[in-house]
Amino acid sequence: xxTTSKTLTLPAPLPLDGGGELARVEIAYETYGxxxxxxxxxxxxxxxxTGDQYVASPHPITGKPGWWERMVGPGKPIDTDRFxxxxxxxxxxxxxxxxxxxxASDGQPYAMRFPVITIRDMVRAHxxxxxxxxxxxxxxVVGGSMGGMQAxxxxxxxPERAERVLVxxxxxxxxxxxxxxxxxxxxxxxxDPRWNQGDYYTGEAPDSGLAVARMxxxxxxxxEEALTEKFGRNLQDREAKTFGFDADFQVESxxxxxGSGFTQRFDANSxxxxxxxxxxxxxxxxxxxxxANAFAGTQARFCLVSFDxxxxxxxxxxRHVVHALNAAGAAVSFVELSAPHGHDSFLLDVPxxxxxxxxxxx
Amino acid sequence: xxTTSKTLTLPAPLPLDGGGELARVEIAYETYGxxxxxxxxxxxxxxxxTGDQYVASPHPITGKPGWWERMVGPGKPIDTDRFxxxxxxxxxxxxxxxxxxxxASDGQPYAMRFPVITIRDMVRAHxxxxxxxxxxxxxxVVGGSMGGMQAxxxxxxxPERAERVLVxxxxxxxxxxxxxxxxxxxxxxxxDPRWNQGDYYTGEAPDSGLAVARMxxxxxxxxEEALTEKFGRNLQDREAKTFGFDADFQVESxxxxxGSGFTQRFDANSxxxxxxxxxxxxxxxxxxxxxANAFAGTQARFCLVSFDxxxxxxxxxxRHVVHALNAAGAAVSFVELSAPHGHDSFLLDVPxxxxxxxxxxx
Numbered sequence: 001x002x003t004t005s006k007t008l009t010l011p012a013p014l015p016l017d018g019g020g021e022l023a024r025v026e027i028a029y030e031t032y033g034x035x036x037x038x039x040x041x042x043x044x045x046x047x048x049x050t051g052d053q054y055v056a057s058p059h060p061i062t063g064k065p066g067w068w069e070r071m072v073g074p075g076k077p078i079d080t081d082r083f084x085x086x087x088x089x090x091x092x093x094x095x096x097x098x099x100x101x102x103x104a105s106d107g108q109p110y111a112m113r114f115p116v117i118t119i120r121d122m123v124r125a126h127x128x129x130x131x132x133x134x135x136x137x138x139x140x141v142v143g144g145s146m147g148g149m150q151a152x153x154x155x156x157x158x159p160e161r162a163e164r165v166l167v168x169x170x171x172x173x174x175x176x177x178x179x180x181x182x183x184x185x186x187x188x189x190x191x192d193p194r195w196n197q198g199d200y201y202t203g204e205a206p207d208s209g210l211a212v213a214r215m216x217x218x219x220x221x222x223x224e225e226a227l228t229e230k231f232g233r234n235l236q237d238r239e240a241k242t243f244g245f246d247a248d249f250q251v252e253s254x255x256x257x258x259g260s261g262f263t264q265r266f267d268a269n270s271x272x273x274x275x276x277x278x279x280x281x282x283x284x285x286x287x288x289x290x291x292a293n294a295f296a297g298t299q300a301r302f303c304l305v306s307f308d309x310x311x312x313x314x315x316x317x318x319r320h321v322v323h324a325l326n327a328a329g330a331a332v333s334f335v336e337l338s339a340p341h342g343h344d345s346f347l348l349d350v351p352x353x354x355x356x357x358x359x360x361x362x
Numbered sequence: 363x364x365t366t367s368k369t370l371t372l373p374a375p376l377p378l379d380g381g382g383e384l385a386r387v388e389i390a391y392e393t394y395g396x397x398x399x400x401x402x403x404x405x406x407x408x409x410x411x412t413g414d415q416y417v418a419s420p421h422p423i424t425g426k427p428g429w430w431e432r433m434v435g436p437g438k439p440i441d442t443d444r445f446x447x448x449x450x451x452x453x454x455x456x457x458x459x460x461x462x463x464x465x466a467s468d469g470q471p472y473a474m475r476f477p478v479i480t481i482r483d484m485v486r487a488h489x490x491x492x493x494x495x496x497x498x499x500x501x502x503v504v505g506g507s508m509g510g511m512q513a514x515x516x517x518x519x520x521p522e523r524a525e526r527v528l529v530x531x532x533x534x535x536x537x538x539x540x541x542x543x544x545x546x547x548x549x550x551x552x553x554d555p556r557w558n559q560g561d562y563y564t565g566e567a568p569d570s571g572l573a574v575a576r577m578x579x580x581x582x583x584x585x586e587e588a589l590t591e592k593f594g595r596n597l598q599d600r601e602a603k604t605f606g607f608d609a610d611f612q613v614e615s616x617x618x619x620x621g622s623g624f625t626q627r628f629d630a631n632s633x634x635x636x637x638x639x640x641x642x643x644x645x646x647x648x649x650x651x652x653x654a655n656a657f658a659g660t661q662a663r664f665c666l667v668s669f670d671x672x673x674x675x676x677x678x679x680x681r682h683v684v685h686a687l688n689a690a691g692a693a694v695s696f697v698e699l700s701a702p703h704g705h706d707s708f709l710l711d712v713p714x715x716x717x718x719x720x721x722x723x724x
Binding site: 188216233251285 | 379380381474477478535536537538539541542543545546548549550552553554555570571573574577578581584586589590592593594595603605606607609611613614617618621634638641642644647673676
């Protein structure tokens with residue numbers, strides 16, 4: 001898939017957690033706001049699983065507004081009148097950064113020859129981008145969901161790099177249930193014959209499987225309450241049940257739409273690789289089995305935010321990180337916000353989140 | 363699929379909620395314990411979505427013990443020394459009762475020509491079976507999950523039929539989230555090209571799609587805590603992550619096993635029809651939009667049981683039914699049991715459930 005973003009090629013091969021290295025890594029990224037003279041006002045904004053660099057600019061495929069327009073812009077909580085916001089597309093993704101759909105050295109797409117990467121690999125690539133941009137120290141690293149994992153990984157592995165670490169609706173490790181939902185999605189993709197062991201770039205993509213994976217994920221992004229409030233048992237454009245297998249219920253129609261819409265903008269192999277990276281994420285394991293070790297000696301200030309209706313990464317996961325930060329003697333603030341939408345609350349209209357972010361980045 | 367059970371053919375066509383009727387309905391069923399002389403000791407036991415009539419006898423395909431051996435048998439909480447237990451396979455299923463895999467009048471499988479049925483249609487068929495067996499009044503109707511829906515439907519629509527109604531881990535209506543998970547499963551089946559619009563009985567079945575559907579459902583049957591306790595992030599038969607897409611984690615291996623094992627014993631079209639029946643279930647809607655109306659004038663005694671870790675049909679759903687029964691002036695007891703396993707708790711070792719069931723059926 002194409003990108004309209006700036007693209008940078010890392011000057012050296014990228015070492016990978018799985019061993020070996022990835023050559024000719026390209027990173028597509030967007031920036032918002034001006035970098036100041038002493039290069040001290042940069043914020044690295046990390047996107048979620050199916051997010052991208054178009055945080056505050058229209059998506060080149062869908063034409064939709066950026067995914068965090070409400071948060072990033074002049075005068076907004078992440079104020080581009082003050083900050084230079086950098087949002088890179090993660091490696092493994094499909095919006096311009098090197099991923100399974102990219103050309104390998106033989107001129108063919110990597111497909112499943114792409115190496116399995118980790119969250120830390122993504123962040124290592126971000127570091128290469130920052131180096132190339134001449135940004136040594138970030139005013140802050142910010143991310144929600146998988147973006148929060150990247151923020152935690154950066155804080156743990158490159159502790160000098162960010163003065164502030166803002167982690168929203170995230171976790172330091174994927175739970176068995178998290179892994180289960182992702183595995184279900186991967187199996188849905190791989191069960192689609194058009195997936196063809198990942199070699200589909202010259203033919204039809206496994207859209208049916210990817211749509212099912214997206215439907216499953218989407219259910220986990222919303223609370224039961226949000227689904228009930230939004231759809232309940234309302235019927236879709238009909239007065240009575242049809243006694244058939246059409247989308248009688250609004251929630252069915254909505255999920256089908258979410259599933260099929262997603263396939264237009266996302267690569268199925270990228271979905272496999274990024275979900276795998278998330279499942280592999282366990283910050284404690286990386287640091288001798290003790291999460292506090294991950295943050296030993298950190299001078300950064302942390303802020304963790306959870307939502308009470310988020311059952312994907314519930315508040316207990318954020319609290320777990322906060323306890324580790326406390327044990328490491330780090331400066332940390334923590335707030336559980338009340339919002340009805342579930343995990344997706346971090347993307348939606350929650351004014352209290354605006355206030356927390358604005359205050360922390362001050 | 364075959365059955366070793368007794369099979370009864372209903373003497374008349376079965377009227378259906380969707381209109382029309384189903385001819386030549388066969389019902390496969392198992393019985394345990396002797397019917398007493400005045401035919402007053404019968405218990406109708408209703409199975410769940412993927413359950414069957416083999417409640418306390420080995421499954422003819424898998425060879426596994428019956429699904430509720432721990433509850434049904436001589437001296438057990440549902441005591442076959444005292445009670446005559448009848449467990450029919452629901453219509454729409456695939457273990458001997460008429461369903462989409464059964465022959466239509468043209469000698470070919472119904473496949474998707476099978477009518478969309480409801481929970482009430484299933485119970486209407488059970489009523490036909492009881493009529494044929496000469497059992498007018500049940501000592502009790504008992505069911506967990508979809509079995510509980512059948513018990514509620516029987517109590518609401520044939521209030522004279524059962525003296526006691528025991529509803530475990532169930533609901534009076536499918537929520538938007540419930541429908542969403544089922545729709546995801548149906549889409550997974552239908553996305554499998556071998557599904558072939560339901561016409562696969564002479565070729566390969568859509569096992570890949572059905573396995574994905576089962577994986578999704580299985581996650582909803584267990585609590586996050588249960589998955590964490592059982593699997594956590596433990597690796598499967600390996601010392602380290604493989605940086606590949608094999609089932610590195612035990613939870614992945616477990617879900618794959620659950621998915622593929624299921625396809626050996628269940629028909630994909632049955633999965634579509636039964637999930638549809640559950641999604642359509644809304645006992646209040648059937649009774650003028652007011653759940654209490656469903657139970658007006660009932661003389662039966664009710665017992666509702668929920669589990670605190672069940673997020674598929676959480677306690678609030680049982681409480682909702684209890685409030686309606688109270689409003690209808692019915693005799694009802696209600697208990698929320700503490701058990702860590704989630705929805706599947708009703709099938710597992712929860713001694714408190716044994717005591718509740720034994721006490722209520724006394």
